[in-house]
Amino acid sequence: MEVGKTLWIIILIKLVVIFLILRIFFFKPELSSYDSDEQKASHVIENLTKLP
Amino acid sequence: MLLSSLVDASRLQFALTAMYHWLFVPLTLGLGILIAIFETKYYRSGDESWKKLTQFWSRIFAVNFACGVATGIILEFEFGTNWSNYSWFVGDIFGAPLAIEGIFAFFLESTFFAVMYFGWNKVSKGFHLLSTWLTAIGANISAYWILTANGWMQNPVGVAFNPATARNEMTDFWGIVFSSTTLSKFSHSVMSGFLVAAIVVIAISCWYLKKKRNKEFSMRSIKYAGFFGLFAIVMLMVTGHSSAVTVAKTQPMKLAAMEGLYRGENGTPLVGVGLLNPKKEWNNDEDPYLFHISIPKGLSFLANMDFDSYVPGINDIIEGGYKYVDKNGEEKTAISFQEKVERGNMARRALALYGQHKDNPDTLVKNQVLSQAQQYLDENFEYFGYGFLKDPKESIPNVPVTFYSFRIMVMLGGYFILFLLVCLWMWKKKIIENKKWFIFIAIVSVPLVYICAEAGWIVAEVGRQPWTIQDLLPVQASVSGVSSGNVWTTFIIFAVLFTTLLIAELKIAFNQIKKGPEGIKWN
Numbered sequence: 163m164e165v166g167k168t169l170w171i172i173i174l175i176k177l178v179v180i181f182l183i184l185r186i187f188f189f190k191p192e193l194s195s196y197d198s199d200e201q202k203a204s205h206v207i208e209n210l211t212k213l214p
Numbered sequence: 215m216l217l218s219s220l221v222d223a224s225r226l227q228f229a230l231t232a233m234y235h236w237l238f239v240p241l242t243l244g245l246g247i248l249i250a251i252f253e254t255k256y257y258r259s260g261d262e263s264w265k266k267l268t269q270f271w272s273r274i275f276a277v278n279f280a281c282g283v284a285t286g287i288i289l290e291f292e293f294g295t296n297w298s299n300y301s302w303f304v305g306d307i308f309g310a311p312l313a314i315e316g317i318f319a320f321f322l323e324s325t326f327f328a329v330m331y332f333g334w335n336k337v338s339k340g341f342h343l344l345s346t347w348l349t350a351i352g353a354n355i356s357a358y359w360i361l362t363a364n365g366w367m368q369n370p371v372g373v374a375f376n377p378a379t380a381r382n383e384m385t386d387f388w389g390i391v392f393s394s395t396t397l398s399k400f401s402h403s404v405m406s407g408f409l410v411a412a413i414v415v416i417a418i419s420c421w422y423l424k425k426k427r428n429k430e431f432s433m434r435s436i437k438y439a440g441f442f443g444l445f446a447i448v449m450l451m452v453t454g455h456s457s458a459v460t461v462a463k464t465q466p467m468k469l470a471a472m473e474g475l476y477r478g479e480n481g482t483p484l485v486g487v488g489l490l491n492p493k494k495e496w497n498n499d500e501d502p503y504l505f506h507i508s509i510p511k512g513l514s515f516l517a518n519m520d521f522d523s524y525v526p527g528i529n530d531i532i533e534g535g536y537k538y539v540d541k542n543g544e545e546k547t548a549i550s551f552q553e554k555v556e557r558g559n560m561a562r563r564a565l566a567l568y569g570q571h572k573d574n575p576d577t578l579v580k581n582q583v584l585s586q587a588q589q590y591l592d593e594n595f596e597y598f599g600y601g602f603l604k605d606p607k608e609s610i611p612n613v614p615v616t617f618y619s620f621r622i623m624v625m626l627g628g629y630f631i632l633f634l635l636v637c638l639w640m641w642k643k644k645i646i647e648n649k650k651w652f653i654f655i656a657i658v659s660v661p662l663v664y665i666c667a668e669a670g671w672i673v674a675e676v677g678r679q680p681w682t683i684q685d686l687l688p689v690q691a692s693v694s695g696v697s698s699g700n701v702w703t704t705f706i707i708f709a710v711l712f713t714t715l716l717i718a719e720l721k722i723a724f725n726q727i728k729k730g731p732e733g734i735k736w737n
C-alpha cells in the first residue's frame with residue numbers, strides 16, 4: 163500500500179477512536195451536567211471550600 | 215484514601231498521555247525547520263539532489279505528523295473530565311491560548327502541510343517553499359501557545375480571582391503571553407526539538423553510510439543536521455540556564471528538589487554527580503547524599519547569576535525567615551509553611567463566606583460580608599492552595615525523581631555536545647563510513663535524545679508537585695468526582711492506543727528508511 167494511504171487510514175482511525183469513542187463514552191466533562199454557569203460556579207466553590 | 219487513589223490515577227494517566235504526546239512533538243518542531251532549510255537550498259540552486267533530500271525528510275516528517283497529530287487533544291479531554299475543578303478555576307486563562315493554538319496555529323500548520331505533502335508539481339516552487347516554511351513555523355507557534363498555558367500554571371501572573379464565579383480572569387494578556395516562564399519554556403523546549411531532529415537525521419544518514427548507500431545524500435544531511443544540532447545544544451545550555459533562573463524566582467521548592475538541597479547557604483554548590491540517601495526526610499538529620507561531587511558555588515550561579523548568592527533548601531522554604539527577591543523585584547522575608555497554610559485557610563474561608571452570601575436577599579448584610587470576604591481574599595489569595603495542605607511533606611515534590619531526571623538531562627546535554635563535535639569533525643575528514651563504532655553510537659543516540667527530552671519534562675512537572683497551579687491549587691483540590699476505576703479504564707485504552715501508534719510510526723518509518731530517498735515517488 164502507498165504510504166500516503168496508510169497514513170490517512172491511521173489518522174482516520176485515530177480520530178474515530180478519539181472523538182467518537184473516547185469523547186462520547188469516556189470523557190464527559192464533569193461540569194456539563196449543570197445548565198448554567200452559576201450552577202457550575204456553586205459546584206466548584208463547594209468543592210474548593212468543603213474539601214478536608 | 216479514596217481521594218488519594220483518584221489523584222494518583224489521574225496524575226498517572228495525565229503523565230502517560232503527556233509523555234507519549236511528547237514522543238511525537240519534538241521531531242515535528244525541529245525536522246520541519248531542517249526540511250525548510252533543505253528546500254530553500256533547492257529553490258535557490260535548482261539542484262534536483264536537494265529536492266530528493268527535501269522529499270525524503272518530508273516523508274519521515276509526514277509519518278511522524280500523521281501518528282502524532284491530535285494526540286494532544288486527549289490532554290484537553292482529561293482537563294474537563296478528570297480535572298474539572300482545575301479547569302473551571304483557571305477560567306479563560308487556559309482556554310484562550312489553547313483556542314488560539316487550535317484555530318490559528320493548528321490550521322496554519324495542517325493546511326500548509328497538505329500543500330507541502332500533495333503540492334509537489336502542482337503549485338509553484340516558490341509557493342511550495344512558502345508552505346514548507348509556514349508548516350514548520352506553524353508547528354512552533356502551536357508550541358508557543360501550549361507552553362503559554364503550561365507556563366501560566368507554573369507562574370500564574372496577569373490574573374485576578376473572581377470569587378463570584380470562582381474563576382481567574384485575565385487582567386494582562388501580554389503579561390501572560392510573555393512571562394519569563396513562558397519565554398524560557400518555549401525557547402528551551404523548541405531547542406530540544408531541534409536537537410532531537412538533528413540526532414534523528416544524523417543517525418539515519420549514518421545507517422546509510424554503514425550500508426554503503428546514498429553517500430552524497432547522507433553526507434549532506436549530516437553536515438546540515440550537525441550544525442543545526444550544535445546550534446541547538448548551545449542554545450539549550452543558554453536557555454537551560456535562564457530556565458533555572460526563572461525556576462529559582464518562581465518555584466524555589468522545585469529547584470531545591472532538583473538538587474536534593476535541604477539546607478541552603480550563600481555560595482551553594484551544584485551537585486554534578488551524586489547518589490541520594492534514601493533515608494533522608496525533610497525532618498531528620500540524615501545526610502542528603504550517599505556520595506556527591508559538587509561544583510563549588512555552582513547552584514548560586516545557575517539560579518541567580520551570582521556565585522555568592524543565597525539559595526534556599528527544602529527546610530529553609532518550610533521554615534521561612536530568609537530574605538529573597540520576589541518575581542516583581544521586591545526584597546521580602548519568606549514566610550513559613552505554617553503561615554502559608556493559615557493564610558490559605560483564610561482565603562478558603564473567605565471564598566466559602568462569599569459563596570454563602572452572594573445570593574443573600576438582605577442587601578446590607580450581603581454587601582458587608584462580600585466586601586469583607588473580598589478583602590480577605592485579596593490579602594491571602596496568593597497562598598490559596600496551601601489551605602488544602604496540612605503536613606509540610608505535602609509541599610515537597612518527589613526529590614529522587616526530580617533530582618535524577620535533572621541529572622540525566624544535563625549529563626546527556628554534555629554528551630550531545632561531544633557527540634556533535636566529533637560528528638562534525640569526522641564529517642569534515644570524511645571518515646564516518648569507516649567508523650562502525652561511531653555509527654553505532656549515532657544510532658544509540660536516538661533513544662538517548664528522546665530520554666533526555668522526556669527527562670526535561672519530568673523535571674518540570676514532577677518538580678512542581680503538588681501544584682497544578684503554583685501555590686493556588688494542589689492536585690487533590692483539582693480533581694473531579696469521577697471514579698478511579700473509570701480513570702484506570704481510560705488509562706489502559708490510552709496505553710494501548712499510543713503504543714499502537716508508536717509501533718505503527720516506527721514500522722512505517724523504518725520501511726521508508728529502507729526504501730531510501732530513491733524509493734520516493736511524489737504523486
Ligand code: HEM
Nearest residue numbers: 399402403406451454455457458624627666667670671674
Ligand atoms: C545542559 C544544560 C541544561 C540545563 C541547565 C537545563 C535546565 C532545565 C531546567 C531548569 C528545566 C526546568 C524548567 C522548568 O521547570 O520550568 C528544564 C526543562 C526541560 N529541559 Fe533542560 N536543561 C539542559 C539541557 C537540556 C537538553 C539537552 C534537553 C533536550 C534534549 C533538554 C530538554 C528539556 C525539556 C524538554 C524540558 C521541559 C520543558 C521546560 O520546562 O522548558 N534540556 N531544563
